[in-house]
Amino acid sequence: MTQVFINGARDELNVQEHDSLDPSVQELIRAAAEARKQAYCPYSNFAVGAALRTSDGSIYTGCNIENGAYAASICAERTAAVKAISEGKRDFVACAVVAQQDNGFTTPCGVCRQFLSEFVNGKDIPLYAAQPSNLPLRVLCTSVLQLLPNGFRFLNGK
Amino acid sequence: MTQVFINGARDELNVQEHDSLDPSVQELIRAAAEARKQAYCPYSNFAVGAALRTSDGSIYTGCNIENGAYAASICAERTAAVKAISEGKRDFVACAVVAQQDNGFTTPCGVCRQFLSEFVNGKDIPLYAAQPSNLPLRVLCTSVLQLLPNGFRFLNGK
Amino acid sequence: MTQVFINGARDELNVQEHDSLDPSVQELIRAAAEARKQAYCPYSNFAVGAALRTSDGSIYTGCNIENGAYAASICAERTAAVKAISEGKRDFVACAVVAQQDNGFTTPCGVCRQFLSEFVNGKDIPLYAAQPSNLPLRVLCTSVLQLLPNGFRFLNGK
Amino acid sequence: MTQVFINGARDELNVQEHDSLDPSVQELIRAAAEARKQAYCPYSNFAVGAALRTSDGSIYTGCNIENGAYAASICAERTAAVKAISEGKRDFVACAVVAQQDNGFTTPCGVCRQFLSEFVNGKDIPLYAAQPSNLPLRVLCTSVLQLLPNGFRFLNGK
Numbered sequence A, B, C, D: 001m002t003q004v005f006i007n008g009a010r011d012e013l014n015v016q017e018h019d020s021l022d023p024s025v026q027e028l029i030r031a032a033a034e035a036r037k038q039a040y041c042p043y044s045n046f047a048v049g050a051a052l053r054t055s056d057g058s059i060y061t062g063c064n065i066e067n068g069a070y071a072a073s074i075c076a077e078r079t080a081a082v083k084a085i086s087e088g089k090r091d092f093v094a095c096a097v098v099a100q101q102d103n104g105f106t107t108p109c110g111v112c113r114q115f116l117s118e119f120v121n122g123k124d125i126p127l128y129a130a131q132p133s134n135l136p137l138r139v140l141c142t143s144v145l146q147l148l149p150n151g152f153r154f155l156n157g158k
Ligand SMILES: [Zn+2]
Pocket: A075, A076, A077, A078, A108, A109, A110, A111, A112, A113, C069
């Protein structure tokens, strides 16, 4: 546990050395870094990659895909998620996000936190945020529910 | 060409018999209908499937995936598109959408039209909208640019 | 009627001199240009203003408001619309959009077309797109239904 | 401080009696409850109201406004926010949200948390979530940064 400032918010964050993480997590981070290369981000020039592991061990990856109408853009995390879900896989067991901002880790935006939280069923989804080029590579270890506390759910609706 | 009313808008629409369409288009529609089965739509109970063919002949499919926060939902067309784009395929040559509304064909929403239009490069993308259960199966034959005339593009931004 | 190219799409567009338009339309365009000054667009540096007139003669205005997570951005047209709707006014009779792109008129994005089309009840909404600085000022005269032909509506849902 | 379960997430939440809150907060909650009456929610039948106070003491209110294409819907919190911002007020000092779900408080969705966090400048924004009909009225007292810990910001982009 390390006390750090991330994007202006103070928190007890679990920042760990990449090499100390479970090999399956390291694999997920590598998959996210690789997916990042497909990013379509001509407006921001800010490439993001993501990877989701499902309960059967599969990895689904995504990148951010922007639109001239910014509101129609889709983030890397949601790209990875809809790929899995549309293949019948909704049981996510881990998520990795890779992007490069000098001021700290890039965490999922609120839209993606909301999207992923729909598929947290009883158990949380660990989430790993890494920077591709800051060595030695350090990883922010958090989770979907930690990132969206007291999340909005619409239970009347189902 | 048949003069019909679609969702309240009068237009000259090219509605054709399914069996008269090119076999590659029929294949795309079948792929969309199959993808529809994975829809996650507990709020609307309205399942949509989509399929995109890329210039190398591949087919990418998607379904709609809803969220308790409705604004975070992603449609079938965008699910299919981000799957292709995240695999490095941005050159779409045809799109099919399948859903069942009694009052007419289900066309892509404005968000999806905007999203797809980003990847219309010089040439248009034919789009086929079909209903899964109305026999004999008829198909609305249109295109992304027909559905988003004078589309918004942010050319300053690139 | 003038045949022009707008954002790469050829169409019969009704482009008119500003001074030839109805004074109420000129007033709406001025309101949109004024609202544009409040735009929050640090990411695109692309300011847009919009104005909606409701059936009681009121004008509601909006600007675009961006977010670091691009997908969470809201356009000028929707800003104007939610202001009116949240005040109990849903009966729109005209819309104006003002922005500056050198290559042509800035029309509403697909998200906004979809949003506005929800409130087209039986009759269409005229839409005027103007550039603030190209003199003599010319205005693209179109409508919500022209910009979203065969629009998506979810009639099962109500 | 009370230990409660909200939407499945365990947390130390500050749930207080309505009558014990500062009169300015009570006024904000009443404004949100009043704004809720304008909700346009034919798809979910789930009405939400929101109110934002700006540093000059003004209150801006909003309701949720849905769309047949769910993704194009806009929540009450964002409606209130864009109203203020488009009037030149970006300095929010408090936010209230009012809705009725039997299983707990209705908090802002991730999209709204992301949207509001853009306007947290150095200081946090207190946020009050209330249910209109559960008496004696209790209020969840939290904040934008508590609801979006380690929030995504795109600092390269400005
Ligand atoms: Zn995101």
